[in-house]
Amino acid sequence: MSLGGGGQQQLQQLSQEIQAIEEEVEELEADVASLRQEQTEIEEAKEALDVLETGATVQVPLGGDAYVRAEVKDMDEVVVSLGGGYAAEQDSDAAASVLDEKKATIDGRIDDVQAEIADLSEEAEQLEQQAQQAQQQMMQQQMQAQQQPQDGEQ
């Protein structure tokens, strides 16, 4: 007693598509997590710009939880990356506004990725429904196929 080959093929195809979408969603969620991490770092940099002033004493990390004491020479010489492999020396206010712009750009990227995740989740949901319908149809066909010989016997 074999199930309808076409139906089984369709189910297999649907489950593969659902799996592919789920994997893509996982990747996109990882992207969102790393973008949020970037935002956290920007927030920390902005906080440092607010707190620090020329002549302030700071502990500079050397790595391995070792630090060396240093003095901020000039808070009007903050070097901020512009992207594209370039950085510019700016005063702390200009540096803060560059960081704000970066944060806004990342916000936009997070929104885009989340919209993509929502679309994919919706698509996966529709495919799940299709798979359920296909499975129900196959079960009905199976039951009908089982009943036919019984009807013939009576």
Place this chain on the structure above:
Amino acid sequence: MQGNLPPEAQEKLEQLQDLQEKAQNVATQKQQAEQQLSEAETALDALGDIEESTTMYREVGELLVETEYDNAHDDLDEKVSDLEVRVETLQKQEDRVQEQFESLQEELQDMLGGAGGAMGGGPGA
């Protein structure tokens, strides 16, 4: 599952899977190029907002090497142009793969007598 298919259909199905893989690679490359382009454009915009007398640095690995404003501007300008061409090329490549995929899919469905209605909607799916 695929064992029941006639050899020609089996071959077409393998070609279809290869195309799907190719499409994913092209899509990934295009996404990376678009991201690089967006970053270079943002940097160029930011450069427009700062004075030409500003001390500029070029990122070389972990180092920041001092450079001229004009050099930075010209380099970013060139980078944007190159990346625009790259994105355009990859877009054409993606379209071409999509067309190949669709025509191959039709051939396969004809071969299987229209029974392949459950095939995926496209290589990007």
